[in-house]
């Protein structure tokens with residue numbers, strides 16, 4: 369690299385914590401059965417795809433998008449049955465909303481608290497914005513350890529608490545009353561991250577009005593719109609109107625607004641697909657439970673965490689057989705020998721199970 373001043377280089381300009389980061393790794397998946405990223409494996413019905421094609425053909429992509437995304441927000445309010453008095457803020461995926469929240473509270477010394485193991489972006493984003501990060505270990509079977517949580521909250525006074533509900537990568541829903549105790553004890557905001565709401569049996573959206581410091585975040589990525597990049601934060605106007613100031617005005621593009629609003633008009637189609645995924649999850653859990661040496665954890669999400677001896681070799685064996693899942697072994701001590709498989713179509717899950725059994729037999 370040529371420069372007038374050779375001292376100007378990333379190493380002496382960027383913050384040390386940025387230099388130490390590793391970029392979020394997305395492995396190549398071309399030609400593989402892709403069960404690594406919690407995507408919905410189903411395509412939309414042809415009639416709806418045709419309708420979207422016509423809409424996209426006529427979309428005014430020469431114009432900036434509606435900065436307030438009014439039509440899309442109205443569809444979201446309807447689809448999620450937002451309680452009266454609550455608002456939504458839109459993000460380019462919910463990742464962007466995590467970042468926005470962190471930017472808002474990142475005073476010197478401010479702390480972001482979550483549990484571990486959980487969604488890795490909470491910690492990464494705390495680092496991006498220069499916040500302190502505290503990860504409270506989960507207890508047995510990845511349940512919340514309420515006493516440790518409450519003690520840590522008292523000690524660290526976090527400005528922001530993130531609880532993924534259900535949790536990624538463990539798949540479980542935390543005990544509702546423990547989450548409520550945490551919301552009550554927290555001196556700052558508590559964000560219940562419901563990325564996997566479509567597959568879960570409970571939600572905090574109906575409780576928004578009960579807690580002044582509660583916000584609920586969701587994404588449409590797992591429901592069939594991962595490629596559109598759309599998430600939202602629901603809560604009171606008092607919080608959201610402040611956060612709106614940090615949102616970049618055109619963060620949700622013309623095509624995302626158009627297509628997502630159309631899909632939410634057909635929310636029932638997406639929810640039917642989610643029901644199908646839930647049925648497949650039951651099948652897949654049952655099949656994993658009878659494979660010797662595999663311990664599968666219960667899941668309220670569209671993925672299943674399981675433990676198996678020689679997990680990294682099993683992961684590699686699956687890859688060689690054309691199946692891509694997520695290797696969590698080595699990431700966090702509580703995830704030693706853990707792999708995570710996204711629930712796919714019946715055919716994909718079948719192929720995964722055959723490859724898994726085959727790999728385990730070969731390694732035995």
Ligand SMILES: Cc1ncc(COP(=O)(O)O)c(C=O)c1O
Pocket residue numbers: 406460461462463464487532535536561563586587588589594598599
């Ligand atoms: C718990 C949780 N929150 C948020 C996200 C981010 O989703 P997106 O940025 O696609 O909306 C994910 C993605 O895996 C997740 O697991």
